Structure formats: C-alpha cells, structure tokens
Amino acid sequence: MNAKRTDKLATGLLYTLAGIVVLILVFLLGYIILRGLPQLNWRFLTTPSRAFTAGGGIGIQLFNSLYLLILTMMISMPIALGASIYLNEYAKPGKITNTVRTMIEILSSLPSVVVGLFGFLLFVVQFGLSFSILSGALALTVFNLPLLTRSIEDALKSISNDQRNGGLALGLSKWETVTKIILPAAVPSIVSGLILSAGRVFGEAAALIYTAGQSAPALNFADWNPFNIDSPLNPMRPAETLAVHIWKINSEGIMPDSSAVSAGSAAVLIIVVLIFNLLARWLGRLLFKRLTSGS
C-alpha cells in the first residue's frame, strides 16, 4: 500500500472516529430530551414526590437543588476568591507555593465520593450537623473550591501586568490595585467560570448522598422563616436533590413509575446544565463588552 492511500484511509478513519463521538452526544441528548420532555409539565415540576405510588413530582427536589447550589456558591465564592488572589498576586514562587498548588490539584482530582465521605465524617458526625442542607453545602464547597480557585486564578492571570503597574504607579496599595483594577477587569471570565462550576455542582450527587441525605421531607412553601422545621429555607433539614433523587429511585426500585420520573428529572438536569453553559458564554461576552472598551 502506498503512502497516499494510507493517508486517505487514515483520514477516513479519523473522520469516522470523530463522527462516532458526535453521534454519541446526539444520541445521549436526543434520548434524554425525547424521553424526558413528555414527562415535563407544571404539576411534575411542583408537586412532591411519592415513594410507593405513581404520579409523584420533583418539586421539593428541584427546590433543594437550587437552594443547595446558592448556599454552596455563597460559601465557596469568597474563599476561592481570597485563595486565588493570594496565589496569583501575593505568593512568591518557591517550595511552599508549589506544595500549596499540588495540594489544590490533589483536592480537585479526589473522587467526589471520597469528598462526600469526608463531609459525612466531619460535618455530619463530628460537627453534629446531621444530614442537612448545611452539611451538603459544606461538602459541595470542598468539591467546588479547587476548580473555582483555579478558574478565578486563570482569570486573574490573564489580566496584563501593565494594569498592575499602572495601579501601583498611581500610589494604590497592592490590595487596592487588586480590588479596584484587577478584579473588575477579570469579572467577565470569573462569571463564566462561576456559572460553569454551578452546572457541575447542580448535577453532583455522590458527594451529597451521605451529607445532605436521601430524604425530602414535606415543606410548607408559605413559611419562609428559616428557623421553622418545615420552612423551605431551613438549612438544617435533610434535603434530597434532583441528582440524588434519580440515583435513589433507580437503585431502590420501589417507585412504580421510577423510569418515567427519572427520565423527566434527567431532562430537567440536562436542560439546566445546558442553560448554565449558554449563560456562561453569553454573560461572559456581554460583561466583557460592558466593562471594557474592547468589543
């Protein structure tokens, strides 16, 4: 076989391989959306689930997922911001900084089930928070921190040093330069990173099974006092999220319409993640246009 024919064959093979990858995604999305969409209606999205009879919804799970996401972001955002500012602006290159970076890398590569088990030991058992939204949010924070830190650090790194020198030349302190000049310039990419990590947090289940729990007690949506036990805002109640719900009804197999409910829930998860993805691109671009003179 001559070289030219091999070249053509190999090119064909590469096209096929890439085509199969595209087909896999099309099949996955098509399958989930086509199976899930018929399940989706207002009643399914708002009513509580039923364990033993058909016809339950995912209202509480959906609310839990969103509430947990907001709490997680509120806890992890300031820590990740502080850590990445120190890493990018203050830390001097050397052994200690390298060790710290390696530790963050190790944390980001830890299996999420290990993070969940650690959350169980520390937050649920040691701190006595029991299975609660707060435990779940703390575990998700551990899971989210390394990724968020890295994406914010990348955002800070992409701001040119001229900006820093400019700030210092104006007589601003380093901290003022960072907070008044560098951070605003980095906002577009920080927001994109934030939304992308929100998508990951929204779909995470393994870290939550033993921290936020696997039960969704009834909520009274008229009671918004966070100290009442059936208030949706109470952070100390156990809270099964949408992703955990899918896993649970499939591995227990008591619910008669579990495959329909999980198809619907999977479609909701995918749609939310898709929205997050698009939002990250669009908002990042929009903010970039608004905040800088670049277009």
Added chain:
Amino acid sequence: MDKIRESLLKPSRTSKLERRGKLISLVSLSSICLVVIAIFIFIAFRGLATFTSDHVSLVDFVTGTVWNPDVEVNGQPLVGALPMITGSFLITILATALALPFAIGTALMMTDITPKMGTKILQPVLELLVGIPSVVYGFVGLTVVVPFIRDVFGGSGFGILAGTFVLFVMVLPTVTSMTVDALRSVPKNYRSASLALGATRWQTIYKVVLRAATPGILTAIVFGMARAFGEALAVQMVVGNAALMPSSLVAPASTLTSVLTTGIGNTVLGTVQNDALWSLALILLLMSLTFNLVIHFIAKRGELKQ
C-alpha cells in the same frame, strides 16, 4: 506638630487595609490546604482502624477474595477486598483503552485535519459531554446499555462491560481535551519540516506529531483513568453490585466506589463492617494520590527531554 508626626509614624489607613486584605486571602488559601490535610487524616484514621483495632491483616485484606464482613472465620471478619479492587481496575483500564482511539482521533481532527470544524462542532460537543451529570450517564446506562448487553450476551446485562461502556463516554471528553492540549503544544515547524520532506499528512501525524506529543497524551490517559477510578454513582447503577470476583465481563461485579455508596448507609459507625468500608475509601484516596504522582512524574520527564 505632634499630629503630623503621629500620622507619619503610624500605619496609614491604606497600609492597614493592605495588611488586612493580605491576611484574609492568606486565610482562605490556608483553609483549602487545611481541608486537604483533614481529608487525609480523617479517612486514614477510619481506614486504618480495620488493621489496628479489628486486627485484620493487610495482606488478607488486599488479597482475600471473599467480601462478607458480617461473617467471622477464626475471629476474623471475611473482608477480602480483591473483588472490588479487581473490578475497579478492570473497568478503569477497559474504559480508558476504549476511549483512547476515539480521543486521539477526535483530537487530531481538531488540531490537524479540520481545525475549523473542530472549534465549531467538536469543541462544543466535548463541553456538553463534560457537563452531563454522572447520574444521567448512569440512568442512560441502566435503560439503554444494560438491556442492550442483556439482549446480545444474555445474563442480566449488569456487569463490568456495562460499566466500561458508561465510563468510556464519561472519560472521553477529559482524555480528548487534554490530548488536544498536548497536540497543540507540538511546535508548528515540526509539522512544516515533515511535510517539506515529502511526508503525507498521515505520516506527519503518525511519525512526528503523535510521538512529540506522547508525554502529554500519557498525562491525558492517566487523568482519564483517575476520573474513571473515582466515578461512583454511574458505575454503581450498572455494575450489578455483587461483591464477587468478576468471572466474566457480563456477570454482576462491584467496584470500590459502588460498595462504598451502597454500604456506608447500611452499617453503623465504628463496627468492623463499617471500618472495612473506610479501608476501601482509603484505597481510593491512595490511588487518587498515585495517579497524581504519576502525572507529576510524566510532566517532569517531559520537561527534561526538551
């Protein structure tokens, strides 16, 4: 006079702010490091209890093939973790091996064959695949892959093969995007030089680009393996959850993560049954650490060559 002297000698408002800001950011960074240390201490403490307070021998634990912590033989609980260790490694290696050709093919399309189509179609495809939550993969595995295997190979359909197929799709985007990075870091003049010598595009790719990118591709493989090894729910949903030595690829089996997700909730903290599970978690943690070390090692070797 004193007022001016005082204002000059005392730290200004800005310098106080500076110090406070630096302190706050240092505290956040240290808290992340503390968490990492705490994870290792907590899991190691629980995981070692099997060997220290329950007196199970480490060799029996790693080489034993019977996992039945409720039964005691000669005063020793039957905690042989080999079935789970085998299951985890088998699924990891098979899934990564299956994903590798697809990952390299897709990456080559994006860097060398049709970069335009790559950024327009393949890049978004990979981003979407990464974004799909693992339970959704598990659900699709349960409703599509498992029945398919049942129809083709017989049996229940649950097992290593089903887990392999599900993990194959899950590690594919990770391995591909890292392979793309590796291929992009090969200098352009390597390609130009090879083409100028009369090599075809495929000869250039095969003899020059892929070889120059080998350390990067190896890193991509190890990253993919690390992800596959630690994936819990998607695998647990399709692997069958039978803590037996896998006799065939289509027989129900189990992995470290699948036993952990199902077991921790059914045992009481501090009992032998529970301690044994924490030892599995410790193995998981150590493996994740090992993958990290391997990646560092490859990176260092790659640097030396250049």
